[in-house]
Amino acid sequence: MVRQAAKPKPDMSYSDYIASGTRLARLEADDMPNYAAMSYAELREEMKSRGMFKGGKKQRMISVLEDQFRYMRTEHRKNPFRQAEIDLRERPEMMLTSDFKSDPSRISFMDLPGEIRNMIYDLALFEPAESDFEQAGDWQINAVGDTFFLPRSEAYWSELDLTTLRGDRTLSVLHVLGALDKQIRKEVQTFFWAHVHVTITVKYSGQAYYYVVRRFLEKIGPLGRTALAGLTVHRRRKDYSQAQHQDFQALMVLLRDCKTLRTLDLSLPIHMVMGPPDRKAMEGFFLQGQHLVSPSIDALVGALHSIPQLRFVRLYTVSKHDVGQHLGYDDFAVFALTGARAGLLVREVRKRLQTRIEIEFHIMGDIEQAESYEEWLSWKAANTG
Structure with a gap:
């Protein structure tokens, strides 16, 4: 044959x-x-x-x-918006609002009440049923490194431009509408981000988790961050690469821009939160019984407390016991950031976050009775000798 x-x-x-x-x-x-x-x-x-x-x-x-x-x-x-594309192609001067002279006897789009404009944006973005968004609500994105794409586009490796939301025909509606007028661009993108909860799946376990979250917030720009309603970022496997502390610090700065964020669901294992600036504070906390003064925990708490609309937070703070290779085989770092000691740090995070009583916090991490550093070193010597 x-x-x-x-x-x-x-x-x-x-x-x-x-x-x-x-x-x-x-x-x-x-x-x-x-x-x-x-x-x-x-x-x-x-x-x-x-x-x-x-x-x-x-x-x-x-x-x-x-x-x-x-x-x-x-x-x-x-393509449900082909007629608008045809009109724009036949009358390109309409794309240049400074050159286009409207008929003063006719009401313009910007003369409509804001509620009516929002109704139009809703129809344009979330209808018809076969559109990419389908409806306001959960919007799924996959991430591979520095590339974000819709799950159905993965096979074609069609990167999604998060600044203009340009990736295919329906997504480009935001780009087309935004090209008409600066005020319309601001309104339509703000409307979109305010009506979706973004769920990002980090596709491969070896990727730097904080880097992906940071790059997403950078790519949607100040307008997207200011309007974003909800964010969940999860991965397929619960293993984590190196500490990524610089990306964590950058992420905390970007979160402060998310003033209308209402829900946040992230994996923030304690060994990824704590970095070199916290070493002295952890030594005083674990070895001398001092109050924990941690720049990284302060940054996390400060970022979340600075978001006035925030009402629900879930943080997965559990650290695996086998993170020694990511901590450079530093005995004290492994002691402080694994097992029961990590639980004490989680308790500090809980205690400081829950001073904001109107937010529902779920801090996922065990709190156990921790042995002293000397006891841990003796246990380590007995089990590695």
Whole structure:
């Protein structure tokens, strides 16, 4: 049995395809050209105009061109905002509001009450049902390193531009609306971030967790951070790489911008929270019984207490016992940041956060009776000798 070669996919993107007024008109009319009636030279010219191969058998070229038309017709029907795109393409001066002169006798969009504009934004962003957002609520994003994408786009590695939310046709609605006017751009992006709870899945266990969270908050920009309603970041496996303390510090600064954040769900194992600036404080706390004065815990508590709209926080602060390799095999660091001692640090976090009584805090970490440093060293020597 001879295996037939798979038909090539259309080489031209949808946006490039409809850049031609003739091709767009045929899609609108659902009028496929009669490729079978074309000459060989005409078919080659059609292929050339689409950036495809320029030769081959006549029947194969007809088949490829017909398949491309069917594919583009499907893409066109899936785009609920094509008429707005057509209008903007036919009247490009509308994209330059400084040059476009409106009719003074007609009410403009910005003359509408804010409530009406928000209703329009809601329809544009979260309708129809097959859109990427579907409805206001939980919005799923996957993260691989510095790349963020919608789960359904993972196979195509289509990176999502978090500044303009540009990744495919529906997402680009924010970009198109925002290009009309600076005030509209601010309103529509603020409306979007205020009506979604973002859930990010860190796809691979080896990634630096804090780095991913920090880069997300950086990429959505000041406008996105200010309007963001909810954020959850989780990973598929509960193991954590190096301490990442610099990323933790940067993350705390960015969180202070999230003034309308209402819910926050993060994994912050205590060995990732505490860093070199906390070494002296931990020595005084564990070895001398002093009050814990930790710059990192203060930064965490200060960041969360500075968010006036915050009402629910869940932090996974549990540290695994096998983090010694990430702590440089420093005996005191391993002692302080694992086991029961880590539980005492978790208790300090709980105690300081819960002074904000209107917030529901869930600090996930065990608190156990901790042995002294001398007892721990004796246990270590007995078990490694």
